[in-house]
Amino acid sequence: MNKTLILAGFAGLLSTSAMAETVGVSMALFDDNFLTVLRNGMEEYAGTLDGVELQVEDAQNDVARQLDQINNFIASGVDAIIVNPVDTSATQAMSDAAAAAGVPLVYVNREPINVDTLPDNQAFVASNEVESGTLETLEVCRLLAEAGTTDAQVYVMQGELSNQAAVQRTQDIHDVIASGDCGVTLNIIDQQTANWSRDQAQNLMTNWLSTGAPFDALISNNDEMAIGAIQAMKASGIAMDQVIVAGIDATQDALAAMQAGELDVTVFQDAAGQGQGSLDAALKLARGEAVDQKVYIPFQLVTPANIDQFLAKN
Numbered sequence: 001m002n003k004t005l006i007l008a009g010f011a012g013l014l015s016t017s018a019m020a021e022t023v024g025v026s027m028a029l030f031d032d033n034f035l036t037v038l039r040n041g042m043e044e045y046a047g048t049l050d051g052v053e054l055q056v057e058d059a060q061n062d063v064a065r066q067l068d069q070i071n072n073f074i075a076s077g078v079d080a081i082i083v084n085p086v087d088t089s090a091t092q093a094m095s096d097a098a099a100a101a102g103v104p105l106v107y108v109n110r111e112p113i114n115v116d117t118l119p120d121n122q123a124f125v126a127s128n129e130v131e132s133g134t135l136e137t138l139e140v141c142r143l144l145a146e147a148g149t150t151d152a153q154v155y156v157m158q159g160e161l162s163n164q165a166a167v168q169r170t171q172d173i174h175d176v177i178a179s180g181d182c183g184v185t186l187n188i189i190d191q192q193t194a195n196w197s198r199d200q201a202q203n204l205m206t207n208w209l210s211t212g213a214p215f216d217a218l219i220s221n222n223d224e225m226a227i228g229a230i231q232a233m234k235a236s237g238i239a240m241d242q243v244i245v246a247g248i249d250a251t252q253d254a255l256a257a258m259q260a261g262e263l264d265v266t267v268f269q270d271a272a273g274q275g276q277g278s279l280d281a282a283l284k285l286a287r288g289e290a291v292d293q294k295v296y297i298p299f300q301l302v303t304p305a306n307i308d309q310f311l312a313k314n
Helices: 002-019 033-046 063-076 092-101 129-146 164-179 198-210 223-235 252-259 271-286
Strands: 021-027 052-058 080-083 105-108 122-126 151-158 185-193 217-220 244-246 266-268 294-296 300-302
Touching: 021 033, 021 063, 021 271, 033 052, 033 223, 033 271, 052 063, 052 271, 063 080, 063 092, 080 271, 092 105, 092 122, 105 271, 122 271, 129 164, 129 185, 129 217, 129 244, 129 266, 129 300, 151 164, 151 198, 151 223, 164 185, 185 198, 198 223, 217 223, 223 244, 223 252, 252 266
Parallel strands: 021 052, 021 080, 080 105, 105 122, 122 294, 151 185, 151 217, 217 244
Antiparallel strands: 266 300
16 A cells, blocks of 8 residues: 555656756846846746746856857756847857757847747747837937927937847837938937946946037936936036937836936836746747747837836836
8 A cells, every 4th residue: 555655646746857957048148137037037937837947047248158058058958048148149159059959949038149040949039129229229229309409419428339139229210210200300429338237338338528628418328328328427427418328128127217307218118027038939949839930029118208118017
């Protein structure tokens, strides 16, 4: 009798083990406000699912480390992999490694260079970056026109130049200028990268201010850099109601800056939604279910007029 119970219990453990699903997650960088919200959202969502375990690793902005993490996930027998790429131009090797091992892979937030040639068991979940910089720039145009400015001098802060989002968000600014939809002439005084960093943005803005060149607006590829620029401007005695500052992501710090009258424009990127969407896609692929290879979660413009709708989100 005891032997039968032991065998039955062992069979039950095997059944439970068979139902469990493990997903390896490689994040580009833990020390990033937006990516932290994305990662937390993914982990919180996984906690609501039975039998789903995440193995989350920090690539520390190192491409080689990230590829090692993916190979380690494969070797450990995970059911699927989620990657937030360090360098979006270096994703082919990651796709090849996962495809060779037959392990489903989902890229999240940052568009891989091989997005149009992904294997059947790979997908991309993010927001369409053509929307982000376009919404941001058009709102800057509207605010400038509202203030009676017809010929505006503008600084542009870029994210990491190896990152597709930074490239596209910057291109969006130039596309709006070229389209004639702005209604105001935007003259870009200078555009430089601050690598998504608040500290680097503060230093860059300080350098720009030292030139003494007058300017009407700062258009930043993300909120962190916009906040760094604001800190530099405030330290230099610039009145924040005399310059328009725009960012992207609608982080909590950015929303606080907007409530303080310092940030004029941001664009909500649904970090938690991207995290949940990427995990859903990874689990479906692991189960052999069909998944759209490109899943886009819409961007939304955030201004002081509608900020209340976003305070409890990112």
